[in-house]
Amino acid sequence: MPLPRPDLRSDSRSDPRSDSQPDLPSHPAVLAALLLAVDARGLGGLLLDHPLHESARLLTDTLRAWMPQYGPGPTPLRRLPVGITADRLYGGVDLAATLTTGRLVSDRGVLAAADGGLLVVPMAERLGVPARTALCEVLDHEEVVVARDGVNTRHASRLCVVLLDESHEDERIHDALSDRLAFCVNVDSDAHELLTELGRSASMPALRAVLRDARDRLARISMDESWAAELCATAAACGVDSVRASLFAVRCARAHAALQGRLMVTSADAQVAAALVLAPRATRVPMPETPDEADAAPPSEGDDRRTPPDAPPPEPPRADNAAPDETEQGAEQEPSPEALPAELLRAAVEAALPPGLLQALLGQQNHAGTVSGRVGETTPNLLRGIPRGARGGLPRGGARLHLLETLRAAAPWQRARMRERAATRTATHTAAQPPARDPRLKIRREDFRVRQFLERTGTTVLFAVDASGSSAVHRLAEAKGAVELLLAESYARRDRVSLLAFRGTGTELLLPPTRALARARRVLAALPGGGGTPMATAIDAVIGQGLQIRRSGSSPLIVFLTDGRANIARDGMAGRARAEQDALAAAAQLAAQRLPVLFVDTSPRGEPVARRIAEAMRARYVPLPVANAEALGTLVQQARQMSSGSGARSS
C-alpha cells in the first residue's frame, strides 16, 4: 500500500515567498544553528570544536532566540556540569517537598527541565559514562525514563544538544554521543562577527519570521528519492559508516530547503547537507568517479539510482517512500543541464574539508570509523566511588547522609513514635503549658543512614615490553605470548591493562589503561622489534605511568618483560656501562615509589644485569626459562595480592 503523499508541485509554484527569501549566511556554524532552529528534534544538535567561551555563549544564546517556544516561558537553556550526579540528571525525590507534604514528591532533573530547549555540555569530552549514556538515551527516545530512589516515571525531553569539545591530547568526545548530533562546526571570529551582527541588526524579527515559516513548511518538503540515494553514496565514498549520518544529511537537506523557502529539495540543499553533515565525519577523501563506482555502487538498484538524477528532477515524487520496488521511476525523468549530483556532492564535501585534514586523513586510516574505539575506559568517575546503597551510621567524619534511606528507615516507626510522644506529652504537660509544635517526622539516631561507596580501586597491569634488538633476537615472540596469556587472565579479572614498549632511544605508550583487551591484543601483535635497550628511559616512563594510574584511583602493577641488557643511557647515547648505571639509578627511584613490580627476565639463561636491576627495583625477579606462561599467570596473581589496596573497600 503506497503511502499517501500530497502532490506538491502546484503548491511550490504558487508559493509567493520562494523568491523573496533573504540571503542566508553561508558560514557553517551560523547555518548549522539556523538549520537546528528549523528542525532541532530531527538534527539532534551540534558539536562546537574548541570554541572560545564567548563565542560558544553567543551561539547558544542566538540559537535559543531562534528556537521555537513550546511552553509558556522562554525556551529553556540548561548547562550540564561535568560532574553532574545521576540524581540531578534524571531527577528523583524532592526531599523538601516530600518531608513537608508527607507523600512522595519527585522533581525533574536537568534532562527533563531542558525539554523543548537547549542543553549545553561544556567539556563534553570529560562527560562521565552515566551522563553520556543518559544523553544518548534522551536523543534517541526524546524522553527520560526515571527509575531511581523510589521514583518511577517518564518525562518528555526533546533536546537540542550543544557539546563543547574542549579536549586536548588524547581526550575526545565519545563517538556514541557525537554520532547522534548532526553538526560539528567551528565558531571562529567570522562566525562570531556574523552572529553578533545578526543578533544586533534590525533583521532579527524578519529572521525569526523566516524560521517560523521554515518550520511550518518542513513537514511538507518533498524530496526525490534519488537525493537520499546520492547522500548515502556520498557518505560511503567518504568512509562515513554510521547510518545516522546519512539520515542527518537527508534531514539537513530538507531543513535547508525549508529555510530557503522551497518545497522541494534541490541540489543546493543536498550540497549543503553533504558539506555540513558528511564532510566533518569523512574518514577518507572522496575518490574520483572511477574507483569508487567499482566498489561502492551496488549492482542493480544503485546503478539505477545513480544515472537518473542527472538533475534535481522537476517532477515531484509521488512514489511510495517505503516500498523497495520503486526503481524505474527516475528513468522517466528528463535530463537537465546540471552536473552529476554525485560529483556535486563530492565536491561540496571536499570543499568543506579543512585544508590540514586532507593530509592527515590520507596518512591515517579510519579516524572516526567503527574499528577504532580508542575511547575505552578513561572516565575516572566510573572507577572511583560507585555509590552502593547505604549503611547505618551517623553522618560524621566525611560520611554523607543518605537522606532517602534514612527516611525509609524512619518511616515504619512514625505512627508508633507519634503515639509515644502523645502519651509522654499528656503525662508531662499540663493544660497551662501549650504543647510545642510537633515535628512532622520523628527521626532518631538509629535511623540515620550514610552513603556507602564502593571504591573499586581495581588493578591496572602495566606491561613494559622490551622490543629492542637483543630481546627480539631472543624471544620477543615468546614475551608477546606470555603477555597475551596474562591479558586473558586480566580479562577474567576485569583488570585494566596498559602497554608500554621500549626500544631504540625511546618508549612508547602503546595503549593507555583500558579494559578493551581486544585492542591490547591487536596492538601487541603489531609491535615490531629492533634497536637498543633504553632501560633507564623505560623505567622513568614506567614510574610516570604507574603514578598516573595510582592517581586515577586504581592500583598499579608493573610487569617488565626484558633481558635487562641496557645499552642506551638516559641521554640517548649508546654505551653499556653508562646505560647500566642510569638504569640502576632509575630502578632505585622506582623502588622509592613503592610500585609493585614483576620483572620477567627474557634472556635465554638469565642475565646478571637483569637481576641487579630487578633487585634495585625491589621487584620480584623471574627468569622466563623457568617461567612457562602458566606459571607466569600465578606469579601475577601473587604480585597482585602483594600490591596494596586491591579489591573493594568501603568508605
Added chain:
Amino acid sequence: MRPVYPFSAIVGQDEMKLALLLVATDPSIGGVMVFGDRGTGKSTAVRALAGLLPPMKAVQGCKYGCDPNANGSRCDECRDRSAQGPALRSHLVPVPMVDLPLGATEDRVVGALDLERALTTGEKAFEPGLLARAHRGFLYVDEVNLLEDHLVDLLLDAAATGENVVEREGVSVRHPSRFVLVGSGNPEEGELRPQLLDRFGLAVDVRTPTAIASRIEVIKRRDAFDRDPDAFMTHWSRADAKVRRSLEKARARLDDLVVDDAILERAAMLCSALGTDGLRGELTLLRATRALAAYDGASAVTMAHLRAVAPMALRHRLRRNVLDDTGSTTRVERAVAELWQDAVAAA
C-alpha cells in the same frame, strides 16, 4: 515518546531479528546479547519486537502479572488466592518490555519499601521494581557492558533463579521474575564479564550495512517513518501481523517437536569440538534448534536447523584463545563445516 518502529520494516539484520524471534518463541532459550556498531538499529529492533508480540493472559489484580495457568511460578498472593477461592480471573495484557536505564538504582531494580505508604499510613508495603515489571516479558539493557557491577549481579541472580528475593529495610519479599534478558553493547567500549555473557542464550553480531542499496533503504524507511509515523505503521502492519501469526503458530507447535538422537549427538559433538564449557551451551543449542524448526513451520527438527542456529548459540561461549585471533563466528562455522563433512563421508 516516539512511536515504535515496526519490526518488519527493519532492513537486513536478519540474524538479530531471527534471534529475537527465537527467544520470543521459546523464552527458556535465555536472553540475547547483541554486539554491534553504533546506529545499527539494535534498540530499534528490541523495541519493535515488543510492539509485535501477542498479548498474554495475566491474573487480574496481580502486581507481578502472574500467569493464571502456571501453578509453579506464582507470587505468594496469587497462590493464596487460588488456594482459597474460585479460579483466578485473568485478562489480556501486553507483554512487558522493560528498559533498564543505566542510571537505575538498586532499589528500583529489585523493589523497595513503598515510602509513600510508609510515611502516610505507616504501612509496610513493598513497591515492586523493574524485575517485577519485567516478569514474563523482556528486560532490555542497552550498553549492558557499562552497567555497574552490582546491578549486573542482581540481574544474574534473578535470571538464574527465576525469582527476585528482596531483603531490605524490613521488607522481606520474594516474587517470581522470569524474563528474557536482552542486552546490547559495543565490546570495544569495555568487555562484558564472562559470567554475564554466558547467561545469554544467543549472541549476535550486527554490522552497519555495507551495501549502499540497503543503506539507502534504511534511510528511506526511517525518513518515511519520521515524517508520517501513522501512515508508515499502517503500511507495515500487515507484515507485522504475519510475523505475529508465525510466532503464535510456532509457540503452539513447539511442544510437539522432538529432537531426535542423531541431532542430539551432532550437537554434543559440535560443542565438544569447540570446547565450550558446561552444559548450558548444549542445552541452548538444542532449544534454539527446536525453536527455529517451530518458527519455520517444519514438521521435524533437522540438521539444517541445527546448523543455522549454531553460530548464534555458541559464538559467545568459546574459550578465549588469545593466540588465535580468528573471530568466534568463523571458528564456529569452521567446526560446523568439518563436522558436516565428516558426517557426509561417514554416510
